[in-house]
Amino acid sequence: MAVNPPQSGVGEPGSDEEIVRRVCAGEEALFEVLMRRHNQRVYRAARAILRNDVEAEDVMQDAYVRAYEHLRNFEGRSRFSTWLTRIAVYEALARRRRSQRLEPLAALQEEGLMATSSSSNPEQQLSDVEIRALLEKAVETLSDDFHAVFVLRAIEGMSGAETAECLGVSEDVVKTRLSRARRRLREALLESIEPSLPAVYEFHLSRCDRVVAAVLRRIETP
Missing domain, CATH: 1.10.10.10 (Winged helix-like DNA-binding domain superfamily/Winged helix DNA-binding domain)
Known part of the structure; x- marks a missing residue:
C-alpha cells in the first residue's frame, strides 16, 4: 500500500485519536508518529512475555502491521495505547505458544538459564x-x-x-x-x-x- 505524506498546513499531530482519524482519512505517513510515540511501551509489553530482545522487536513489527491494517476497527472505547498494547500482547503470546510447541526442550533449557x-x-x-x-x-x-x-x-x-x-x-x-x-x-x-x-x-x-x-x-x- 502506498503511504501518502501528511497534508501540508495541517500543523503538528495531536492526540492519538486525532492521528488515527487522519491516517484513516489518507495521511498514512502519520502512522510513524504513533509508532515513535508508543515504541517503548510496545517493546516492553512484548519483551515482558518473550524475554528476548530480538523476538520482541519482531513482535513489535507484527503488532504495528496488524494495527495499521485494522486501524479503522479502532472504536475509541479504550485508549489507543491500550488497544495497541493489547495487540502486541496477543502477538507475543501467540509467538511464545508457537515456540513452545516447536522447541519444548530449548524453551525449558532457556527457562533454566534464566532462573540461574x-x-x-x-x-x-x-x-x-x-x-x-x-x-x-x-x-x-x-x-x-x-x-x-x-x-x-x-x-x-x-x-x-x-x-x-x-x-x-x-x-x-x-x-x-x-x-x-x-x-x-x-x-x-x-x-x-x-x-x-x-x-x-x-x-x-x-x-x-x-x-x-x-x-x-x-x-x-x-
Whole structure:
C-alpha cells in the first residue's frame, strides 16, 4: 500500500485519536508518529512475555502491521495505547505458544538459564549499570504471569485497569500478582547481594596505610 505524506498546513499531530482519524482519512505517513510515540511501551509489553530482545522487536513489527491494517476497527472505547498494547500482547503470546510447541526442550533449557543467578564480585562496587543489570536479572526470575504484570505496571507505569485489559485478567488478579512479584523480587535481590555484604564499608589496604601514616606523622611531631 502506498503511504501518502501528511497534508501540508495541517500543523503538528495531536492526540492519538486525532492521528488515527487522519491516517484513516489518507495521511498514512502519520502512522510513524504513533509508532515513535508508543515504541517503548510496545517493546516492553512484548519483551515482558518473550524475554528476548530480538523476538520482541519482531513482535513489535507484527503488532504495528496488524494495527495499521485494522486501524479503522479502532472504536475509541479504550485508549489507543491500550488497544495497541493489547495487540502486541496477543502477538507475543501467540509467538511464545508457537515456540513452545516447536522447541519444548530449548524453551525449558532457556527457562533454566534464566532462573540461574550468579553473585557479583564481592570486591567490585556496584555502578549504576551493574545495579540495573542486577535488577533486570531479578525480574527475569519471575514466572511468566508475574513477569508480565510487573513490567507493565511497575516498569511501564500502566494503570491496573489498562494492564488487566491487555492481559485479559481482572484488576484484582493484577494487584495480587504485582504484590507477589514485588515480594519475590525483594527475596531474589537479597539473595543476589548477600554474598557481597561482607565487603560493604571494607577498610582497604590503601586507606589503612593512609591512616597509619597520618597518625605516625602526628605522634612523631615534637
